[in-house]
Amino acid sequence: MPAPTPLANYRPYKNLPPLAGLCSLEEAARPGLLVEECVRRLKRCHYAFQRLHEILTARITAEPIYELKTGFAHHAYLCAEHVTALRTRIGEMREPPLGLEEVPHAALAMFFDEIRNTPTTEELLYGIYEVAMPALAGAIAAYLGDTNRLTDAPSVRVLRFAQLELKDCLDWGRQATAALITPAIRSRFSAWAELLGQLLAAAGGLDGTTPATDELPPRHYSAKPYVYDPIPQRDERFTDPWNQGVNAESFLYNETYPARAKALMMLYKRLREIDVPEMMARIITQTPGKPWGYYRDMSRQLWDEARHAMMGEVGFVALGVDWTKAKVTLNWSYRLNTECTPLEAHGVLYFIEQGLMPRTGKRYEFEVAQQSGLPLMATLQDFDWADEVLHSQIGRQWYVPAFRNLQEALHYGDVAWSKILSNWVTVKEKGLTQHENWWPAVYTMACQAAQEEPDPAVLAFCETYEGKRADLKEVGEALSS
Ligand SMILES: [Fe+2]
Numbered sequence: 001m002p003a004p005t006p007l008a009n010y011r012p013y014k015n016l017p018p019l020a021g022l023c024s025l026e027e028a029a030r031p032g033l034l035v036e037e038c039v040r041r042l043k044r045c046h047y048a049f050q051r052l053h054e055i056l057t058a059r060i061t062a063e064p065i066y067e068l069k070t071g072f073a074h075h076a077y078l079c080a081e082h083v084t085a086l087r088t089r090i091g092e093m094r095e096p097p098l099g100l101e102e103v104p105h106a107a108l109a110m111f112f113d114e115i116r117n118t119p120t121t122e123e124l125l126y127g128i129y130e131v132a133m134p135a136l137a138g139a140i141a142a143y144l145g146d147t148n149r150l151t152d153a154p155s156v157r158v159l160r161f162a163q164l165e166l167k168d169c170l171d172w173g174r175q176a177t178a179a180l181i182t183p184a185i186r187s188r189f190s191a192w193a194e195l196l197g198q199l200l201a202a203a204g205g206l207d208g209t210t211p212a213t214d215e216l217p218p219r220h221y222s223a224k225p226y227v228y229d230p231i232p233q234r235d236e237r238f239t240d241p242w243n244q245g246v247n248a249e250s251f252l253y254n255e256t257y258p259a260r261a262k263a264l265m266m267l268y269k270r271l272r273e274i275d276v277p278e279m280m281a282r283i284i285t286q287t288p289g290k291p292w293g294y295y296r297d298m299s300r301q302l303w304d305e306a307r308h309a310m311m312g313e314v315g316f317v318a319l320g321v322d323w324t325k326a327k328v329t330l331n332w333s334y335r336l337n338t339e340c341t342p343l344e345a346h347g348v349l350y351f352i353e354q355g356l357m358p359r360t361g362k363r364y365e366f367e368v369a370q371q372s373g374l375p376l377m378a379t380l381q382d383f384d385w386a387d388e389v390l391h392s393q394i395g396r397q398w399y400v401p402a403f404r405n406l407q408e409a410l411h412y413g414d415v416a417w418s419k420i421l422s423n424w425v426t427v428k429e430k431g432l433t434q435h436e437n438w439w440p441a442v443y444t445m446a447c448q449a450a451q452e453e454p455d456p457a458v459l460a461f462c463e464t465y466e467g468k469r470a471d472l473k474e475v476g477e478a479l480s481s
Protein backbone atom coordinates (compact mmCIF):
# COMPACT_ATOMS: atom_id res chain seq x y z
CA MET A 1 0.00 0.00 0.00
CA PRO A 2 1.43 3.44 -0.89
CA ALA A 3 2.14 5.69 2.07
CA PRO A 4 -0.54 8.38 2.54
CA THR A 5 0.60 11.71 1.07
CA PRO A 6 1.05 14.76 3.31
CA LEU A 7 -1.98 16.28 1.57
CA ALA A 8 -4.23 13.42 2.63
CA ASN A 9 -3.08 13.81 6.23
CA TYR A 10 -3.66 17.55 6.31
CA ARG A 11 -6.68 18.62 8.35
CA PRO A 12 -8.07 22.19 8.32
CA TYR A 13 -8.72 23.72 11.73
CA LYS A 14 -11.91 22.32 13.31
CA ASN A 15 -12.74 20.66 9.99
CA LEU A 16 -13.55 24.03 8.46
CA PRO A 17 -13.68 24.10 4.64
CA PRO A 18 -10.15 24.79 3.38
CA LEU A 19 -8.88 27.30 0.84
CA ALA A 20 -11.85 29.66 1.16
CA GLY A 21 -14.03 27.14 -0.62
CA LEU A 22 -12.13 27.33 -3.93
CA CYS A 23 -11.25 23.64 -4.21
CA SER A 24 -9.64 20.76 -2.31
CA LEU A 25 -6.04 20.73 -1.11
CA GLU A 26 -5.28 18.00 -3.64
CA GLU A 27 -6.62 20.13 -6.50
CA ALA A 28 -4.73 23.22 -5.39
CA ALA A 29 -1.50 21.22 -5.08
CA ARG A 30 -1.58 20.24 -8.76
CA PRO A 31 0.65 22.60 -10.75
CA GLY A 32 -1.98 23.51 -13.33
CA LEU A 33 -1.19 26.10 -16.04
CA LEU A 34 1.38 28.90 -16.12
CA VAL A 35 0.29 32.49 -16.74
CA GLU A 36 1.43 32.52 -20.36
CA GLU A 37 -0.67 29.48 -21.27
CA CYS A 38 -3.68 30.85 -19.38
CA VAL A 39 -3.44 34.13 -21.31
CA ARG A 40 -3.05 32.29 -24.61
CA ARG A 41 -6.19 30.23 -24.01
CA LEU A 42 -8.22 33.11 -22.56
CA LYS A 43 -7.40 35.15 -25.65
CA ARG A 44 -8.85 32.41 -27.83
CA CYS A 45 -12.05 32.37 -25.75
CA HIS A 46 -12.13 36.17 -25.99
CA TYR A 47 -11.75 36.01 -29.75
CA ALA A 48 -14.56 33.43 -30.03
CA PHE A 49 -16.97 35.49 -27.93
CA GLN A 50 -16.09 38.62 -29.90
CA ARG A 51 -16.71 36.94 -33.25
CA LEU A 52 -19.97 35.39 -31.99
CA HIS A 53 -21.09 38.83 -30.83
CA GLU A 54 -20.22 40.31 -34.21
CA ILE A 55 -22.01 37.56 -36.19
CA LEU A 56 -25.16 37.43 -34.06
CA THR A 57 -25.49 41.22 -34.17
CA ALA A 58 -24.96 41.41 -37.92
CA ARG A 59 -27.71 38.86 -38.57
CA ILE A 60 -30.50 40.47 -36.48
CA THR A 61 -31.76 42.98 -39.06
CA ALA A 62 -32.33 40.71 -42.05
CA GLU A 63 -33.47 37.68 -40.04
CA PRO A 64 -37.22 37.46 -40.63
CA ILE A 65 -38.22 35.27 -37.68
CA TYR A 66 -39.08 37.36 -34.63
CA GLU A 67 -38.10 34.64 -32.12
CA LEU A 68 -34.66 34.39 -33.75
CA LYS A 69 -34.20 38.17 -33.88
CA THR A 70 -34.84 38.43 -30.15
CA GLY A 71 -32.75 35.31 -29.44
CA PHE A 72 -29.79 36.69 -31.40
CA ALA A 73 -30.19 40.04 -29.60
CA HIS A 74 -30.00 38.21 -26.25
CA HIS A 75 -27.02 36.04 -27.11
CA ALA A 76 -25.09 38.88 -28.77
CA TYR A 77 -25.45 40.82 -25.54
CA LEU A 78 -24.30 37.87 -23.41
CA CYS A 79 -21.26 37.41 -25.66
CA ALA A 80 -20.47 41.12 -25.30
CA GLU A 81 -20.53 40.81 -21.51
CA HIS A 82 -18.12 37.86 -21.60
CA VAL A 83 -15.82 39.71 -23.97
CA THR A 84 -15.75 42.55 -21.44
CA ALA A 85 -15.02 40.22 -18.52
CA LEU A 86 -12.27 38.40 -20.40
CA ARG A 87 -10.62 41.64 -21.51
CA THR A 88 -10.51 42.79 -17.91
CA ARG A 89 -9.09 39.48 -16.71
CA ILE A 90 -6.45 39.27 -19.45
CA GLY A 91 -5.40 42.81 -18.55
CA GLU A 92 -4.65 41.60 -15.03
CA MET A 93 -2.19 38.94 -16.21
CA ARG A 94 1.07 40.82 -16.87
CA GLU A 95 -0.16 41.35 -20.38
CA PRO A 96 0.20 44.94 -21.56
CA PRO A 97 0.30 45.39 -24.52
CA LEU A 98 -2.85 43.28 -24.51
CA GLY A 99 -2.92 42.31 -28.18
CA LEU A 100 -6.64 41.65 -27.90
CA GLU A 101 -7.30 42.67 -31.50
CA GLU A 102 -4.88 40.07 -32.85
CA VAL A 103 -6.29 37.02 -34.61
CA PRO A 104 -5.09 33.93 -32.68
CA HIS A 105 -4.95 31.66 -35.76
CA ALA A 106 -5.89 32.13 -39.44
CA ALA A 107 -8.00 28.96 -39.44
CA LEU A 108 -10.03 30.22 -36.49
CA ALA A 109 -10.68 33.51 -38.29
CA MET A 110 -11.78 31.62 -41.38
CA PHE A 111 -14.01 29.38 -39.25
CA PHE A 112 -15.96 32.39 -37.99
CA ASP A 113 -15.91 34.10 -41.42
CA GLU A 114 -17.61 31.01 -42.86
CA ILE A 115 -20.38 31.17 -40.23
CA ARG A 116 -20.83 34.94 -40.69
CA ASN A 117 -21.27 34.54 -44.46
CA THR A 118 -23.81 31.70 -44.41
CA PRO A 119 -26.60 32.38 -46.88
CA THR A 120 -29.34 30.67 -44.83
CA THR A 121 -30.66 30.91 -41.29
CA GLU A 122 -30.37 27.14 -40.85
CA GLU A 123 -26.65 27.13 -41.62
CA LEU A 124 -26.15 30.11 -39.35
CA LEU A 125 -27.93 28.28 -36.51
CA TYR A 126 -25.90 25.15 -37.19
CA GLY A 127 -22.60 26.99 -37.27
CA ILE A 128 -23.21 28.94 -34.07
CA TYR A 129 -25.18 26.53 -31.91
CA GLU A 130 -23.92 23.15 -33.07
CA VAL A 131 -20.27 23.93 -33.77
CA ALA A 132 -18.88 27.24 -32.48
CA MET A 133 -20.61 27.48 -29.10
CA PRO A 134 -20.07 23.78 -28.23
CA ALA A 135 -16.38 24.18 -29.14
CA LEU A 136 -16.17 27.27 -26.93
CA ALA A 137 -17.92 25.46 -24.08
CA GLY A 138 -15.46 22.60 -24.52
CA ALA A 139 -12.48 24.99 -24.38
CA ILE A 140 -13.82 26.55 -21.18
CA ALA A 141 -14.44 23.15 -19.56
CA ALA A 142 -10.89 22.06 -20.46
CA TYR A 143 -9.44 25.28 -19.05
CA LEU A 144 -11.34 24.84 -15.80
CA GLY A 145 -10.04 21.29 -15.59
CA ASP A 146 -6.43 22.23 -16.33
CA THR A 147 -5.82 25.47 -14.43
CA ASN A 148 -4.96 25.74 -10.77
CA ARG A 149 -8.11 26.93 -9.03
CA LEU A 150 -6.18 28.68 -6.28
CA THR A 151 -3.54 30.51 -8.32
CA ASP A 152 -5.94 31.34 -11.16
CA ALA A 153 -9.13 31.86 -9.13
CA PRO A 154 -10.05 35.15 -10.88
CA SER A 155 -10.06 33.45 -14.32
CA VAL A 156 -12.02 30.51 -12.95
CA ARG A 157 -14.66 32.91 -11.67
CA VAL A 158 -15.00 34.67 -15.03
CA LEU A 159 -15.19 31.39 -16.94
CA ARG A 160 -17.77 29.86 -14.61
CA PHE A 161 -20.14 32.74 -15.42
CA ALA A 162 -19.42 32.26 -19.11
CA GLN A 163 -20.08 28.53 -18.81
CA LEU A 164 -23.44 29.15 -17.15
CA GLU A 165 -24.67 31.49 -19.88
CA LEU A 166 -23.20 29.46 -22.72
CA LYS A 167 -25.24 26.53 -21.44
CA ASP A 168 -28.40 28.69 -21.66
CA CYS A 169 -27.46 29.69 -25.23
CA LEU A 170 -26.85 26.07 -26.17
CA ASP A 171 -30.19 24.95 -24.69
CA TRP A 172 -31.97 27.62 -26.73
CA GLY A 173 -29.94 26.69 -29.80
CA ARG A 174 -30.80 23.01 -29.46
CA GLN A 175 -34.52 23.82 -29.46
CA ALA A 176 -34.15 26.28 -32.34
CA THR A 177 -32.22 23.87 -34.56
CA ALA A 178 -34.63 21.02 -33.72
CA ALA A 179 -37.53 23.25 -34.82
CA LEU A 180 -35.97 24.57 -38.03
CA ILE A 181 -33.30 22.20 -39.37
CA THR A 182 -35.00 19.18 -40.93
CA PRO A 183 -32.86 16.17 -41.93
CA ALA A 184 -33.32 17.18 -45.60
CA ILE A 185 -32.01 20.69 -44.94
CA ARG A 186 -29.13 19.29 -42.88
CA SER A 187 -28.04 16.97 -45.68
CA ARG A 188 -27.80 19.96 -48.04
CA PHE A 189 -24.94 21.57 -46.12
CA SER A 190 -23.03 18.47 -45.02
CA ALA A 191 -19.93 19.37 -47.08
CA TRP A 192 -19.81 22.83 -45.53
CA ALA A 193 -20.33 21.33 -42.07
CA GLU A 194 -17.26 19.22 -42.73
CA LEU A 195 -15.28 22.33 -43.67
CA LEU A 196 -16.10 23.88 -40.28
CA GLY A 197 -14.69 20.78 -38.58
CA GLN A 198 -11.54 20.93 -40.73
CA LEU A 199 -10.99 24.57 -39.84
CA LEU A 200 -11.32 23.95 -36.11
CA ALA A 201 -8.85 21.08 -36.42
CA ALA A 202 -6.42 23.27 -38.41
CA ALA A 203 -6.59 25.87 -35.62
CA GLY A 204 -5.55 23.23 -33.11
CA GLY A 205 -9.07 23.21 -31.69
CA LEU A 206 -10.79 26.36 -30.50
CA ASP A 207 -8.28 26.71 -27.66
CA GLY A 208 -5.23 25.65 -29.67
CA THR A 209 -4.34 22.75 -27.39
CA THR A 210 -3.98 20.20 -30.20
CA PRO A 211 -1.45 20.43 -33.09
CA ALA A 212 -2.37 23.24 -35.50
CA THR A 213 -1.45 23.66 -39.15
CA ASP A 214 -0.92 26.62 -41.45
CA GLU A 215 -2.35 24.72 -44.39
CA LEU A 216 -5.92 25.86 -44.82
CA PRO A 217 -8.67 24.31 -46.94
CA PRO A 218 -10.18 26.60 -49.60
CA ARG A 219 -12.78 29.11 -48.45
CA HIS A 220 -16.43 28.36 -49.27
CA TYR A 221 -18.96 31.01 -48.19
CA SER A 222 -16.21 33.38 -47.12
CA ALA A 223 -14.54 33.25 -50.54
CA LYS A 224 -16.58 36.37 -51.29
CA PRO A 225 -16.18 39.40 -49.01
CA TYR A 226 -18.89 39.75 -46.41
CA VAL A 227 -21.67 42.20 -47.22
CA TYR A 228 -23.92 43.30 -44.36
CA ASP A 229 -27.62 43.20 -45.23
CA PRO A 230 -29.30 46.31 -43.74
CA ILE A 231 -32.83 45.55 -45.01
CA PRO A 232 -35.13 44.59 -42.12
CA GLN A 233 -37.15 41.44 -42.70
CA ARG A 234 -40.14 40.06 -40.78
CA ASP A 235 -41.88 36.69 -40.72
CA GLU A 236 -45.36 36.10 -42.14
CA ARG A 237 -47.15 37.10 -38.92
CA PHE A 238 -46.23 40.73 -39.70
CA THR A 239 -48.83 41.12 -42.41
CA ASP A 240 -48.80 44.85 -43.17
CA PRO A 241 -45.28 46.14 -42.45
CA TRP A 242 -45.72 49.58 -44.05
CA ASN A 243 -48.95 50.36 -42.20
CA GLN A 244 -48.94 53.76 -40.49
CA GLY A 245 -52.69 53.83 -40.05
CA VAL A 246 -52.92 54.18 -36.24
CA ASN A 247 -51.17 57.08 -34.52
CA ALA A 248 -50.44 55.50 -31.15
CA GLU A 249 -49.01 58.69 -29.64
CA SER A 250 -52.07 60.78 -30.56
CA PHE A 251 -54.22 58.29 -28.71
CA LEU A 252 -51.91 57.99 -25.73
CA TYR A 253 -51.61 61.73 -25.10
CA ASN A 254 -55.30 62.49 -25.63
CA GLU A 255 -56.77 63.15 -22.18
CA THR A 256 -60.24 62.00 -23.12
CA TYR A 257 -59.39 58.31 -23.55
CA PRO A 258 -59.42 55.85 -20.62
CA ALA A 259 -56.19 54.39 -19.17
CA ARG A 260 -57.21 50.79 -19.86
CA ALA A 261 -57.46 51.40 -23.61
CA LYS A 262 -54.23 53.41 -23.49
CA ALA A 263 -52.52 50.41 -21.89
CA LEU A 264 -53.45 48.38 -24.96
CA MET A 265 -51.99 51.06 -27.21
CA MET A 266 -48.78 51.08 -25.14
CA LEU A 267 -48.44 47.35 -25.71
CA TYR A 268 -48.52 48.09 -29.41
CA LYS A 269 -45.81 50.71 -28.95
CA ARG A 270 -43.68 48.17 -27.04
CA LEU A 271 -44.07 45.43 -29.64
CA ARG A 272 -43.30 47.90 -32.41
CA GLU A 273 -39.91 48.44 -30.74
CA ILE A 274 -38.65 45.35 -32.54
CA ASP A 275 -37.56 47.92 -35.13
CA VAL A 276 -34.96 49.31 -32.68
CA PRO A 277 -32.78 46.16 -32.63
CA GLU A 278 -33.03 46.18 -36.43
CA MET A 279 -31.60 49.68 -36.67
CA MET A 280 -29.17 49.38 -33.73
CA ALA A 281 -27.68 46.17 -35.16
CA ARG A 282 -26.94 48.20 -38.27
CA ILE A 283 -25.33 51.07 -36.29
CA ILE A 284 -23.14 48.61 -34.36
CA THR A 285 -22.17 46.60 -37.45
CA GLN A 286 -21.35 49.66 -39.54
CA THR A 287 -19.48 51.66 -36.90
CA PRO A 288 -16.03 50.06 -36.72
CA GLY A 289 -13.05 51.16 -34.67
CA LYS A 290 -14.78 52.27 -31.45
CA PRO A 291 -13.47 51.33 -27.99
CA TRP A 292 -14.89 48.00 -26.84
CA GLY A 293 -17.13 49.75 -24.28
CA TYR A 294 -19.14 51.23 -27.16
CA TYR A 295 -20.06 47.79 -28.51
CA ARG A 296 -20.84 46.43 -25.07
CA ASP A 297 -23.13 49.34 -24.16
CA MET A 298 -24.87 49.49 -27.53
CA SER A 299 -25.45 45.72 -27.42
CA ARG A 300 -26.99 46.08 -23.97
CA GLN A 301 -29.35 48.73 -25.30
CA LEU A 302 -30.16 46.64 -28.37
CA TRP A 303 -31.07 43.73 -26.10
CA ASP A 304 -33.22 45.97 -23.89
CA GLU A 305 -35.17 47.10 -26.95
CA ALA A 306 -35.73 43.47 -27.96
CA ARG A 307 -37.03 42.88 -24.42
CA HIS A 308 -39.37 45.85 -24.75
CA ALA A 309 -40.83 44.28 -27.88
CA MET A 310 -41.28 41.00 -26.01
CA MET A 311 -42.99 42.88 -23.16
CA GLY A 312 -45.55 44.03 -25.73
CA GLU A 313 -45.95 40.48 -26.97
CA VAL A 314 -46.50 39.13 -23.45
CA GLY A 315 -48.93 41.92 -22.55
CA PHE A 316 -51.06 41.28 -25.64
CA VAL A 317 -51.15 37.54 -25.02
CA ALA A 318 -52.03 38.06 -21.33
CA LEU A 319 -54.96 40.30 -22.36
CA GLY A 320 -56.26 37.69 -24.80
CA VAL A 321 -55.31 39.72 -27.88
CA ASP A 322 -53.90 38.23 -31.09
CA TRP A 323 -51.00 40.68 -31.60
CA THR A 324 -50.69 39.83 -35.28
CA LYS A 325 -53.87 41.86 -35.81
CA ALA A 326 -52.00 45.00 -34.69
CA LYS A 327 -50.00 46.03 -37.73
CA VAL A 328 -46.39 46.29 -36.62
CA THR A 329 -44.51 48.46 -39.09
CA LEU A 330 -40.85 48.24 -40.15
CA ASN A 331 -40.98 51.57 -41.93
CA TRP A 332 -38.75 53.34 -39.39
CA SER A 333 -35.87 50.83 -39.28
CA TYR A 334 -36.05 50.36 -43.05
CA ARG A 335 -35.73 54.05 -43.76
CA LEU A 336 -33.02 54.68 -41.17
CA ASN A 337 -31.00 51.76 -42.51
CA THR A 338 -31.35 52.79 -46.13
CA GLU A 339 -31.51 56.61 -46.07
CA CYS A 340 -29.39 57.66 -43.07
CA THR A 341 -25.76 57.18 -42.07
CA PRO A 342 -25.09 55.14 -38.91
CA LEU A 343 -24.36 58.39 -37.02
CA GLU A 344 -27.59 59.98 -38.26
CA ALA A 345 -29.50 56.88 -37.17
CA HIS A 346 -27.86 57.08 -33.75
CA GLY A 347 -28.84 60.76 -33.65
CA VAL A 348 -32.48 59.94 -34.35
CA LEU A 349 -32.45 57.29 -31.63
CA TYR A 350 -30.88 59.69 -29.13
CA PHE A 351 -33.25 62.52 -30.04
CA ILE A 352 -36.28 60.28 -29.55
CA GLU A 353 -34.99 58.90 -26.26
CA GLN A 354 -34.33 62.39 -24.92
CA GLY A 355 -37.95 63.16 -25.71
CA LEU A 356 -38.98 60.23 -23.52
CA MET A 357 -37.38 61.68 -20.41
CA PRO A 358 -39.69 64.63 -19.55
CA ARG A 359 -42.94 64.24 -17.60
CA THR A 360 -44.90 63.51 -20.76
CA GLY A 361 -42.67 60.53 -21.61
CA LYS A 362 -41.88 57.37 -19.72
CA ARG A 363 -43.17 58.60 -16.35
CA TYR A 364 -46.50 59.38 -17.99
CA GLU A 365 -46.63 55.91 -19.55
CA PHE A 366 -45.93 54.33 -16.16
CA GLU A 367 -48.68 56.41 -14.52
CA VAL A 368 -51.16 55.44 -17.21
CA ALA A 369 -50.14 51.81 -16.71
CA GLN A 370 -50.86 52.11 -12.99
CA GLN A 371 -54.22 53.79 -13.66
CA SER A 372 -55.13 50.99 -16.06
CA GLY A 373 -55.58 48.64 -13.11
CA LEU A 374 -53.48 45.97 -14.83
CA PRO A 375 -50.60 45.07 -12.48
CA LEU A 376 -48.55 43.47 -15.28
CA MET A 377 -48.82 46.71 -17.27
CA ALA A 378 -47.29 48.70 -14.39
CA THR A 379 -44.39 46.24 -14.13
CA LEU A 380 -43.69 46.38 -17.87
CA GLN A 381 -43.78 50.17 -18.05
CA ASP A 382 -41.77 50.66 -14.87
CA PHE A 383 -38.85 48.64 -16.24
CA ASP A 384 -39.25 50.12 -19.69
CA TRP A 385 -38.84 53.54 -18.06
CA ALA A 386 -35.75 52.44 -16.08
CA ASP A 387 -34.18 50.99 -19.22
CA GLU A 388 -34.78 54.21 -21.15
CA VAL A 389 -33.01 56.24 -18.46
CA LEU A 390 -30.01 53.95 -18.94
CA HIS A 391 -30.22 54.37 -22.72
CA SER A 392 -30.17 58.11 -22.35
CA GLN A 393 -26.89 57.74 -20.40
CA ILE A 394 -25.48 55.41 -23.07
CA GLY A 395 -26.33 58.05 -25.70
CA ARG A 396 -24.65 60.76 -23.64
CA GLN A 397 -21.50 58.65 -23.43
CA TRP A 398 -21.24 57.37 -27.01
CA TYR A 399 -23.26 59.71 -29.27
CA VAL A 400 -23.13 63.22 -27.83
CA PRO A 401 -19.27 63.49 -27.72
CA ALA A 402 -19.26 63.44 -31.55
CA PHE A 403 -20.60 67.03 -31.33
CA ARG A 404 -19.50 70.30 -29.77
CA ASN A 405 -22.39 70.33 -27.31
CA LEU A 406 -25.65 68.64 -26.40
CA GLN A 407 -27.75 71.07 -28.38
CA GLU A 408 -25.85 70.34 -31.59
CA ALA A 409 -26.13 66.61 -30.97
CA LEU A 410 -29.90 66.90 -30.50
CA HIS A 411 -30.33 69.13 -33.53
CA TYR A 412 -28.42 66.65 -35.70
CA GLY A 413 -30.81 63.88 -34.62
CA ASP A 414 -33.88 66.07 -35.10
CA VAL A 415 -32.84 67.03 -38.64
CA ALA A 416 -32.04 63.40 -39.54
CA TRP A 417 -35.43 62.30 -38.26
CA SER A 418 -37.20 64.97 -40.28
CA LYS A 419 -35.35 63.70 -43.35
CA ILE A 420 -37.19 60.37 -43.09
CA LEU A 421 -40.34 62.00 -41.80
CA SER A 422 -43.38 60.85 -43.69
CA ASN A 423 -43.65 58.47 -46.58
CA TRP A 424 -47.33 57.95 -45.79
CA VAL A 425 -48.45 58.90 -49.28
CA THR A 426 -45.54 57.22 -51.09
CA VAL A 427 -46.07 53.76 -49.59
CA LYS A 428 -49.80 54.04 -50.24
CA GLU A 429 -49.31 55.10 -53.84
CA LYS A 430 -46.84 52.25 -54.36
CA GLY A 431 -49.56 49.88 -53.16
CA LEU A 432 -47.41 48.68 -50.23
CA THR A 433 -50.19 49.37 -47.73
CA GLN A 434 -53.66 50.86 -47.47
CA HIS A 435 -52.87 52.10 -43.91
CA GLU A 436 -55.77 50.03 -42.66
CA ASN A 437 -57.11 51.17 -39.28
CA TRP A 438 -56.49 48.02 -37.24
CA TRP A 439 -57.32 49.63 -33.91
CA PRO A 440 -61.07 48.81 -33.67
CA ALA A 441 -60.39 45.09 -34.26
CA VAL A 442 -57.65 44.92 -31.61
CA TYR A 443 -59.62 46.98 -29.09
CA THR A 444 -62.72 44.84 -29.66
CA MET A 445 -60.67 41.68 -29.10
CA ALA A 446 -59.40 43.01 -25.75
CA CYS A 447 -62.93 44.00 -24.69
CA GLN A 448 -64.29 40.58 -25.59
CA ALA A 449 -61.55 38.84 -23.60
CA ALA A 450 -62.31 41.07 -20.60
CA GLN A 451 -66.07 40.64 -21.15
CA GLU A 452 -66.56 44.40 -21.34
CA GLU A 453 -68.55 46.60 -23.69
CA PRO A 454 -66.33 48.64 -26.05
CA ASP A 455 -66.35 52.38 -25.41
CA PRO A 456 -67.79 53.97 -28.60
CA ALA A 457 -65.39 56.94 -28.48
CA VAL A 458 -62.34 54.65 -28.15
CA LEU A 459 -63.65 52.41 -30.89
CA ALA A 460 -64.00 55.39 -33.21
CA PHE A 461 -60.32 56.48 -32.91
CA CYS A 462 -58.92 56.86 -36.42
CA GLU A 463 -55.93 59.23 -36.40
CA THR A 464 -53.07 58.17 -38.65
CA TYR A 465 -49.42 59.19 -39.05
CA GLU A 466 -50.20 61.04 -42.26
CA GLY A 467 -49.45 64.52 -40.92
CA LYS A 468 -47.63 63.81 -37.65
CA ARG A 469 -44.47 62.08 -36.58
CA ALA A 470 -44.33 60.14 -33.34
CA ASP A 471 -43.32 63.07 -31.12
CA LEU A 472 -46.50 64.83 -32.33
CA LYS A 473 -44.59 67.51 -34.19
CA GLU A 474 -46.48 68.50 -37.33
CA VAL A 475 -44.78 67.58 -40.58
CA GLY A 476 -42.93 70.69 -41.79
CA GLU A 477 -42.72 72.26 -38.35
CA ALA A 478 -40.03 69.80 -37.26
CA LEU A 479 -37.28 71.01 -39.58
CA SER A 480 -37.71 74.66 -38.70
CA SER A 481 -37.51 74.21 -34.91
FE1 LIG B 1 -37.35 50.85 -25.63
Ligand SMILES: [Fe+2]
Binds near residue numbers: 301305353388391
Ligand atom coordinates in the same frame (compact mmCIF):
# COMPACT_ATOMS: atom_id res chain seq x y z
FE1 LIG C 1 -34.33 52.75 -25.53
